[in-house]
Amino acid sequence: MGILWVLVPLALALSGxxxxxxxxxxxxxxxxxxxxxxxxxxxxxxxxxxxxxxANGEVDKAKGHEARG
Incomplete structure (x- = not known):
């Protein structure tokens, strides 16, 4: 029962x-x-x-398709 004197204020402090x-x-x-x-x-x-x-039609390496220009 004595542990309640520790746990209740601790719970209130954490909630706050x-x-x-x-x-x-x-x-x-x-x-x-x-x-x-x-x-x-x-x-x-x-x-x-x-x-x-x-503009030169070079393939965009990051996306893997030709650039449109």
């Missing part, structure tokens, strides 16, 4: 920390966009996507 963390995340807009970070991995940020299509 969780509530504070949730309020902090809410105020700092951590829940604004939940979809974009999951899809960000699928997009390439390399040089090939920034240069655009090749």
């Amino acid at each position: 920390i969780a509530v504070v963390a949730y309020v902090w995340a809410w105020r700092n807009r951590q829940f604004e966009d939940m979809e974009t970070p999951a899809y960000r991995v699928l997009f390439e940020d390399g040089e090939a996507t920034r240069r655009g299509p090749r």
